[in-house]
Amino acid sequence: SNHENVVDKLVYLEQIDSLACLSHNTRKFRLYDPKRCTVKHEVVGHRGTVINCCFVDAVNQIATCSSDMTICLWDAANLGLRNRMACKDVQLCLHPDSHNNLFSGSIDGSLSRWDLQSMSLADPPRRQHKKAINDLLLVEDVSLLASASSDGAIFMWDPVTMQKKKQFKGHKKGTFSLAYSMDYHCLLTAGLDQEALVWNPYVEKVPIFKLKGHAHALVGVQVVPGTPQILSADSSGMFWLWDMRNFRRVQSFGGNDPQASELNTFCVMPPHGRTAAGGSRVLLYDYLDEKGAENVTDASMTEALYNPLRGEFYTVGKRTLKAWNAGSGNLFKVLRDVTKHEITAACVSDSGRKIYLGDSTGRVAAHGLFNGAKLTDFEKHEADISCLAVWKGTSVLFSSSWDGVVKVHTDEGPRTPVMKAAFRNHFHGDGGGVTCLACCPELRLLASGGNDLQVIFYDLKTLKLEHALKRSFQQPVA
Numbered sequence: 215s216n217h218e219n220v221v222d223k224l225v226y227l228e229q230i231d232s233l234a235c236l237s238h239n240t241r242k243f244r245l246y247d248p249k250r251c252t253v254k255h256e257v258v259g260h261r262g263t264v265i266n267c268c269f270v271d272a273v274n275q276i277a278t279c280s281s282d283m284t285i286c287l288w289d290a291a292n293l294g295l296r297n298r299m300a301c302k303d304v305q306l307c308l309h310p311d312s313h314n315n316l317f318s319g320s321i322d323g324s325l326s327r328w329d330l331q332s333m334s335l336a337d338p339p340r341r342q343h344k345k346a347i348n349d350l351l352l353v354e355d356v357s358l359l360a361s362a363s364s365d366g367a368i369f370m371w372d373p374v375t376m377q378k379k380k381q382f383k384g385h386k387k388g389t390f391s392l393a394y395s396m397d398y399h400c401l402l403t404a405g406l407d408q409e410a411l412v413w414n415p416y417v418e419k420v421p422i423f424k425l426k427g428h429a430h431a432l433v434g435v436q437v438v439p440g441t442p443q444i445l446s447a448d449s450s451g452m453f454w455l456w457d458m459r460n461f462r463r464v465q466s467f468g469g470n471d472p473q474a475s476e477l478n479t480f481c482v483m484p485p486h487g488r489t490a491a492g493g494s495r496v497l498l499y500d501y502l503d504e505k506g507a508e509n510v511t512d513a514s515m516t517e518a519l520y521n522p523l524r525g526e527f528y529t530v531g532k533r534t535l536k537a538w539n540a541g542s543g544n545l546f547k548v549l550r551d552v553t554k555h556e557i558t559a560a561c562v563s564d565s566g567r568k569i570y571l572g573d574s575t576g577r578v579a580a581h582g583l584f585n586g587a588k589l590t591d592f593e594k595h596e597a598d599i600s601c602l603a604v605w606k607g608t609s610v611l612f613s614s615s616w617d618g619v620v621k622v623h624t625d626e627g628p629r630t631p632v633m634k635a636a637f638r639n640h641f642h643g644d645g646g647g648v649t650c651l652a653c654c655p656e657l658r659l660l661a662s663g664g665n666d667l668q669v670i671f672y673d674l675k676t677l678k679l680e681h682a683l684k685r686s687f688q689q690p691v692a
Contacts, residue, residue: 220476221492226483227269227276230290233483233490234276236264243267243278245293248486251498259286259295270310273330277316279305285318285328297333301326309350309359311373319347319361327376342369342378348405351392355399356415364388368403370415384411384421391434393444398458402444404435410446412461423461428452433477439484451477451493459556459574460598462616467499516557521583523566528583530560535569535586549586553579559613561602563625570611572599578613580625592623593633601662603651605674610634612660616647620662622677635677640664650692663690 223236232254233246242258262282270277275296276288281304287297305318305326315336316328323343329336345364352359358370358379366388370380382403389405394415400422404410408428411421425435430448437444442458452469456462468477468491480491489499517530520540527538533556537547552571559572563580568589572578576595579588597617604611611623618640624632640648640662650663659680660672669690671680 220478220494221496222478223266224479224481224490224492224496225267226481226490227267228483228485229269229271229274230276231485233481233496234267235492235496236267239263241280246496248483248488248490248498251496255293257288257293259288260284265304266307268308268310270316270330272310272312272314277308277310279308279318285316287330299328299333302339306346306348307350309352311352315373317350317352317359317373319350319363321346323347323363323365325350325359325361325371325376327373337376340371340376340378343367345388348388348390349392351394353394353401353415355394355396358415360392360394360401362389362392362403362405364390366405368392368401368413380415380418382413382418382421384413387431391432391436393435393437395437395444395458397440398442400458402435402437404432404446406431408432408448410435410444425454425456425461425463427454427463434480436480436482438482445480445482445489447477447480447491449477451491453480453489453491453499460616517560519560519562519569521562521566524583528560528562528569530557530571532556535560535571535581537583552581552586553577559599559602561604564604564606564608570602570604570613572602572613572615574598576615578602578611578623590625590631592625592631593621593636595619595621597647600648601651603653603660605653605660606655608655610674612651612653614648614651614662618647618664618666620648620651620660620672622660622674635672637662637670637672637679639670639679639682640666640668650690663692 219237222238225234233248235244241260243264245255247254260280262280264280267278274290278286283301285299289296303320303322305320307319309317314330318326324339324341326339327336343363347361347363349362359373361369366385368382387406391404393402401413401415410425412423413421428448430450432448435446444456447453453467455465457464477493482489491497515531519528525540529536533551535549535552553573555573555575557571561570568580578592580590595615597615600616601614609625614620620637622635648662648664652661658674663669669683673680
């Protein structure tokens with residue numbers, strides 16, 4: 215949708231299934247239908263620019279803050295103005311609790327708690343941050359309120375006593391976004407730095423991991439509820455999808471879309487399987503799920519393979535294998551829970567009668583394509599499998615993992631498989647590993663590319679390293 219002014223903030227209000235859109239220098243805010251991206255309501259009442267909003271379950275109202283130094287409460291049913299609270303400073307963010315309290319962070323770094331029964335401050339504001347508070351998040355696991363500030367610090371507060379309990383320091387620049395995964399018990403923070411930080415809420419000293427790779431300042435980080443997925447986005451409009459289980463990037467999108475450039479805000483809308491992005495306009499990105507058989511696979515698809523001997527396509531995602539007729543495009547088989555752990559790599563055997571699957575625990579096995587039954591186990595890797603490949607015309611299988619190891623196996627049917635060689639020529643640094651494998655039968659060479667910026671060739675006759683192209687590529691992926 216087009217906007218006269220740039221969109222500064224998008225907030226999904228799940229309780230009323232609406233997308234709140236707050237635009238730059240605009241005294242009104244809009245509620246969009248998440249399905250059609252059409253305007254449902256336009257709410258007018260503030261005397262200054264509307265900055266942020268949230269839904270308050272305790273009173274069934276929408277709370278908004280504005281540059282007019284007020285917090286307004288709007289009836290969720292008819293969007294009429296119910297109450298207006300005057301503030302001493304401009305409030306930049308809001309967050310409710312379940313006890314008729316509303317927390318707000320101000321432009322001067324003060325944290326305030328408002329009593330929604332008396333419509334006044336419950337206690338004096340607490341000023342511990344040196345600069346503006348940009349985001350608030352109630353972390354229910356530890357019963358603490360997190361605050362993100364332009365001073366780069368993340369504080370955790372006792373929401374009852376309003377005392378500071380923890381302090382996380384890792385950002386060099388201001389922080390603007392907070393997210394929390396209830397499933398994996400991790401706090402995520404993002405801001406003007408080009409990396410998002412992952413924290414254990416019980417450990418203050420250092421972050422667990424740094425989600426590196428963005429080329430511009432981040433505009434936010436969010437968790438997709440009920441999944442291991444983290445979504446981060448930067449000001450250029452580039453989105454990166456991360457896997458919480460290993461903090462590896464699994465997908466990127468949006469960076470080359472001119473409509474998504476100069477991104478200011480985004481939010482996920484789980485009931486609709488969508489992400490809303492705001493800049494000069496509002497864009498909606500759809501992501502698929504595993505609910506319907508008509509979907510190819512979920513958002514974390516591992517492989518899409520073609521079997522020319524059978525005229526079939528196979529798509530692999532999580533622990534599920536789906537088979538499709540290449541002529542009609544119809545799905546004719548779904549094999550669920552083929553492996554105990556998530557499938558991370560796959561390839562079809564040279565005979566076309568079985569499929570090799572590698573999983574997140576480092577296991578590699580051959581499975582029948584008829585019913586998915588496991589036929590053979592191969593030598594295990596120490597890290598999750600990154601790639602699988604076969605030597606055409608032979609019974610040789612190649613496997614690689616994210617610790618930089620490449621292994622050569624034989625698969626001779628009923629005979630016990632043998633690991634013929636294991637190569638450890640790729641440097642295993644932070645997040646390093648083998649990213650691609652390819653075999654050339656004519657030259658009897660195997661090539662592997664890795665995150666260490668190398669492409670390494672192995673002689674399959676002598677099973678020794680043949681040559682290495684060092685730092686010839688930024689990062690080989692195929």
